[in-house]
Amino acid sequence: MNTALRRLATVVVVMFLALLAGTTWVQFGQASALNNDSRNVRTLYREYGKPRGPIIVAGQPVAQSTPVDDPFGFQRSYTQPELYSTVTGFYSVVNGGSQLERSMNDVLTGQADSLFWSRVQDLITGAQPQGSSIELTLDPAAQQAAVDALGGQQGAVVAVEPSTGKILAMVSTPGFDPNALATHDTTAANAAYQGLLAADGDPLINSTTSENYPPGSTFKLVTAAAALESGSYTPESVLSAPDVYTLPGTRTTLPNFGGSSCGANEQTTLADALRISCNTAFASLGVDLGDEAIREQADRFGFDRADLTVPMRVAASTYPEDLNDAQTALSAIGQESVRATPVQMAMVASAIANGGSLMTPYLVQTVRTANLDVVSEAEPTELSEAVSGTTAQQLTDMMVGVVQSGSGTSAQISGVQVAGKTGTAQTGVEGESPHAWFTGFAPAEDPQVAVAVIVENGGSVGSEATGGRVAAPVARAVMEAVINP
Structure with missing residues (x-):
């Protein structure tokens, strides 16, 4: 009898331990995965049942939560959606989120580690938990100018403040x-x-950060x-420039x-x-320099970085x-297998404009609690020393020549000295029209804005x-909006 009872007791203990282990695993080990599972309706109700923090541009919300009479409690709403969809992305019960709504989700929902004490305070006071707001660096005038100048064309624009890395405009068209x-x-x-998903032009894709294109002659700045x-070499160095260059x-x-x-x-x-964007001279120069020297220079401008976020992840240019x-x-x-995002080419121009110092680009300036307490404030940081101050000045003078009397005259702004570089990039696909590029900055002597523009397939x-012809006028409009608001 004692033997039977011992066996039964052993089975009960084993079952109890198994139940304890299983419960512990579900409650702790799988907690994060279960909470973040898109099929978990409780998670959706929890997130939508409290106000999600607003996304703010120049003091005005461009995305915010509004009360609704349904089980969720709040619904996301967007003002000027076509103007800011590249940046805000979307937040959906069915399809999750994208862009800032995704990359800043923990802040917008109030669940970020940096908001721990705010959550504790809400718990103690009994206040309704709310997400934090994020204030962006965008300049509404520059953003509007980019959208207007691109018009119905498919393309992308990035504008950056060279001295800080603040992103002043980020537009990918078509929007949604x-x-x-x-x-x-x-x-x-x-x-x-x-x-x-089925629409022409991939409107859900933020081409400024996610798409890598052949940069064409804008890459001649790197070379x-x-x-x-x-x-x-100096700007006056004489290069071989045959009418036709035979590839070695x-x-x-x-x-x-x-x-x-x-x-x-x-x-x-x-x-x-x-x-004048001479292909044969730069091709010959590239061979004389060697691929290693050009690759090292490209890396100093930010190429081949897989860790860059703005806070959306920026695809590594290669x-x-x-x-x-x-x-x-x-x-x-800028042909063969060279690829660059519009953010990357804005970084090239920005580094030259900033005396050779490449600042890390960023989009979020301030995070605030619902009580308007500052949680974090962005501080400009140097990403790399791309070129020396002397080289930056030489490149600036050369880029001024491009806009004054070279291939970029359409970027001229009355009374303002503009530095720039054009690019017409073959896509490598037979029958496809080339991409039109421009990157540059203004005013050349005291840069306030650096910009990169691509208009896809001409x-x-x-x-x-x-x-x-195509990209330079877009860049001019954006630079003018910043310089002459």
């Missing part, structure tokens, strides 16, 4: 209306989401920087744009090569490795597009 996704009518929200930093080790030839000539006796200076001379020649003019001009 996040309100259609925020509705609590799950059928309607899902239909809107599927419609946007020119590598040349100047080597100590072997091949029979493939590289012409200049429109079959033009870059200078007398097939020679030109480094400054003039940048001013400069390829292990290139032969022919590939190096093409990479030196926009409304198509195969006839150039960076100077």
Whole structure:
């Protein structure tokens, strides 16, 4: 009998321990996964049952929670949705979130570690928990100018304050209306989401941070920087500039744009090569420098960084490795396998504008509790020393030449000296029109704004597009909005 009781007791103890272990695992080990599971309706009710913090631009909310008479309690609403959808993204019962609504979710819901004491205070006082607000660095005038200047064209614009890294404009077109996704009518929200997924131009994608493009001739700034930093070249250095350049080790030839000539006796200076965007001179220069020198310079401008967030993650721009001379020649003019985001090319211009110091770009200036207490305030930080002050000044002078009398005259602003570089990038897809690029800054002598613009596949001009014709006017509009508000 005692033996039977012992066995029964052992079974009961084992079952109790198994139950205890299982409960502990569910309550603690799986807590985070279960809470964040999109199928967990309780999580949705908990999040929507309290006000989500607003997203604020220039003192005005562009995304906020409004009370609704349904089991969720609050619904996200967006003002000027087409203007700010690139940045805010969406927050949906059905489809989750994107952009700031996703990357700053723990702050907006009040669950961030930095808000611990605020949650404790709410618990003690019995106040309704609320999410924190985030105040952005965006300049509404610059944002509006970017949207207006792009018009119906598919493209992207990023504007940055060079001395701090503040993002003043971030636009990816076409935009979309996040309100259609925020509705609590799950059928309607899902239909809107599927419609946007199928829409032309990928409106749900933030091309400024997520899309890598061949940068074309805007990358010549990196190659020119590598040349100047080597100590072997000055802006007056004479380069070989044949009308047609034969890629080393091949029979493939590289012409200049429109079959033009870059200078007398097939020679030109480094400054003039940048001013008129001479392909053959920069291809030859790239081979002379070598791919390692150009890659190192690209890295100093921020290429090949997988850890950059603004706070949305920025896809790493890339400069390829292990290139032969022919590939190096093409990479030196921003073709081959070189890829860059619009954020990256804005960083290149910003570093030059800031005397060679590349500041980390950022979008969120201040986080505040519902009581308006400051939780965090962004401080400008240097990401790298991209080039020396001397090189930055030389590049600035050369870029001024591009806008004064070179390929970028459409970026001129009356009474303001503008520095810039155009780009017309072949996509590598047969039959596709090239992308039109421009990057630059103004005023050249006291930079307030650096900008990068891409108009995909030539926009409304198509195969006839150039960076100077299509992208430069967009950049001019954005720079003017910052300089002359």
